[in-house]
Amino acid sequence: MYFYNTLTRKVEYFSPQKVVRIYTCGPTVYNHAHIGNFRTYVFEDLLHRYLETRNHQVLRVMNLTDVDDKTIQGALRAGISLSDYTAPYKKSFFNDMKALRLRSATHYPAATDPENIAAMIAIIDHLLSRGHAYQAEDHSIYFRISSFKSYGSLARVNFEAQRSSARIRSDEYTKEEIADFALWKAWNQADGAVYWESPWGKGRPGWHLECSAMAMRLLGDQIDIHCGGIDNIFPHHEAEIAQCECVSGKKFVRLWMHAAHLMVEGTKMAKSAGNFYTVGDLLEQGWSGREIRYALLSVHYRTPLNFTMEGLEAARQSLHRLDEWIRRLHDITRDHSSSPGCLETLGPISLNDFFSALDHDLNISAALAVLFEVIRHSHRLLNEDALSIAEVVALLAWWRKVNSILALEPDLLDEEIPEEIKKLALLREKARASKNWNQSDLLRQAIEKQGWSVQDTKSEQKIIRKIAPSSRSNDHEVNIEKFNRTHS
RNA sequence: GGCGAGGUAGCCAAGUGGUAAGGCUGGGCUCUGCAAAAGCCCCAUUCGUCGGUUCGAUUCCGACCCUCGCCUCCA
Structure with missing residues (x-):
């Protein structure tokens, strides 16, 4: 290094x-x-x-x-x-x-x-x-x-x-x-x-x-x-x-x-x-700690960093892209138990490049570029149905290792959908089946009011937690005692 | 004045002596009751300015312009 x-x-x-x-x-x-x-x-x-x-x-x-x-x-x-x-x-x-x-x-x-x-x-x-x-x-x-x-x-x-x-x-x-x-x-x-x-x-x-x-x-x-x-x-x-x-x-x-x-x-x-x-100011403004982290992390440490609201917004969108990718991979592997295959390359991309980029004075920009190239390329392959379950599992294993450095794992992926939301969605499904579009749109509004969103796909409705950083400020609590112990 | 960092597309930002990664924004397409979302595709003949070296420089050298920081307790 x-x-x-x-x-x-x-x-x-x-x-x-x-x-x-x-x-x-x-x-x-x-x-x-x-x-x-x-x-x-x-x-x-x-x-x-x-x-x-x-x-x-x-x-x-x-x-x-x-x-x-x-x-x-x-x-x-x-x-x-x-x-x-x-x-x-x-x-x-x-x-x-x-x-x-x-x-x-x-x-x-x-x-x-x-x-x-x-x-x-x-x-x-x-x-x-x-x-x-x-x-x-x-x-x-x-x-x-x-x-x-x-x-x-x-x-x-x-x-x-x-x-x-x-x-x-x-x-x-x-x-x-x-x-x-x-x-x-x-x-x-x-x-x-x-x-x-x-x-x-x-x-x-x-x-x-x-x-x-x-x-x-x-x-x-x-x-x-x-x-x-x-x-x-x-x-x-x-x-x-x-x-x-x-x-x-x-x-x-x-x-x-x-x-x-x-x-x-x-x-x-x-x-x-x-x-x-x-940090407290920004959390109050509705930015998540994760978004602030990304904004601070994504610029090389020896480069003066110009911190802007536009930059935070870019961080939010970049993370959203990351989240969607992880969500897609999880959706694919959810119902399958496959031992992770070892994946060294994805198309033209060498997965190890993420880590070797950091070997050079923590070149985070080059490392993130590898991550986003992997994201784009795996979407492309998935669109063509050209990735096996084992390969997806391996990609997730790679992501976990990447995340042990970046610490940018989304924290809302596995949130349970509340029963009430599920009920509304069921009603909406019925409304749609009978082409009652008015009713369908009203139900969507009701669901969105509670912080969830419904997306129609070919086969079904997809219910997703809306990004609502301001409601996430509970990640701001910590037990001081644990940290304050200076040991002996 | 001394020491130091930086000037790359609308914004952020890598990089290399041989012809510009990536992210955001924007545009197009796919999908679709509508909507939204998402995905894919496209977007710098050009790297502060002017010279020099070189077959060739954004990358090396010189000068200049601009921005920013440190110089006794500010990360």
């Missing part, structure tokens, strides 16, 4: 061990995560699922940043404790994850977990003793970037060259150098009751340190893949490298992968622009 490595700015061959260790930067729970955040999480989900179908075991950590300036301010404004303030946003995050069918990470450590705070303090202690950190006049502890020569290599920023010009403003800070970043922020009155005791006085961890500590504690000194949004390259990931490598003396990450940004209707998503969406 090949992946683009941000560190080298090249697509590289990547040969993972049986177990792949991945660290993914999670949300800061000061608010509901927005679809820009979820664009990155959907990409990480794709990576996770892809690796699993390639027979790797994925050990993935996603952190929850539940202490920082914004969460503290929010808690203070609301007059509640920090944990009371962040709890509903944590819950909201997991609900949204469920709605978008995101695979769970192995661990969801929170920055404020005692074991993580302890790990951070240990790292600072280590860095201080090695001269990589210092305590400034404001009592905060800073990382000394001049002590780590390769600082800037991920973002390709040359700090040696910038140093002289940066000095002009450095008197505004108590830091030795303007680019030095905080490891431990000394407590001040604005922090209220939020602080932890440390050998250097009351305070709280710096954001960059959280990730280093949690990554090393749960995944070890060296991890295989580290993901995040492109805006985390600098300074966040640069700082993580500095912290981890100064502690362990080893290369921290083998492969850095970053998702490009999401824009809305062609411009940057911002609350002030009125184009700021959360």
Whole structure:
């Protein structure tokens, strides 16, 4: 498999061990995560699922940043404790994850977990003793970037060259150098009751340190893949490298992968622009989590994604086409029990192409193209009666494997038709038999009012659940406890 | 200013030194009491602009134009 490595700015061959260790930067729970955040999480989900179908075991950590300036301010404004303030946003995050069918990470450590705070303090202690950190006049502890020569290599920023010009403003800070970043922020009155005791006085961890500590504690000194949004390259990931490598003396990450940004209707998503969406907003508008997932998934992760209502509509129609295909295959195999034949090609299409497309830096567009070619070609063959039951069964088996990566299986296929609808349909059948078209049309309206639709085919009436995403918001419920366990 | 991403049909979007995947929209056909649905078929002599290299470039090189992002805590 090949992946683009941000560190080298090249697509590289990547040969993972049986177990792949991945660290993914999670949300800061000061608010509901927005679809820009979820664009990155959907990409990480794709990576996770892809690796699993390639027979790797994925050990993935996603952190929850539940202490920082914004969460503290929010808690203070609301007059509640920090944990009371962040709890509903944590819950909201997991609900949204469920709605978008995101695979769970192995661990969801929170920055404020005692074991993580302890790990951070240990790292600072280590860095201080090695001269990589210092305590400034404001009592905060800073990382000394001049002590780590390769600082800037991920973002390709040359700090040696910038140093002289940066000095002009450095008197505004108590830091030795303007680019030095905080490891431990000394407590001040604005922090209220939020602080932890440390050998250097009351305070709280710096954001960059959280990730280093949690990554090393749960995944070890060296991890295989580290993901995040492109805006985390600098300074966040640069700082993580500095912290981890100064502690362990080893290369921290083998492969850095970053998702490009999401824009809305062609411009940057911002609350002030009125184009700021959360998953919850979109669900309320009647879009399903599955549709949102498709819209976020179908654009290659390194391409800036322009999120639009038109795009969501296209996602809805594409999924509908997929649903019809699956429905047709199911209808054919329903009454037959046939062992799945092995199907390698369908006409000119090699079924394995779906997976090999993803081998090349998760080329989802090429993979989806294979899927839709298979859909079109199998319809063509079925129209000509040129597919055996065994082949259809094999196609469904192929789809299941494809779906283990895409997670786009329709969820309404096997919904029972209610007795009442069946009765109405029976009446309509009679009306049609006696050519009572008026009565027939009235009955159709009645059926449609209840969320079902009737289609006349050669032999019979077909009763199908109408697409009504707004009534499906029950896939938005999730048991937080299950996810919130950060294990030991 | 420094670093980076991107400009491919109405919209979204792959891709390759040898002549443009796929999805949506649109059009046509089949089916049909009507309707709807569905399926099939069709839809870029052309890949931001201008030069260069080449037998040949959308793909390589150069310049330029445009859009967007990061540059101390925003995925």
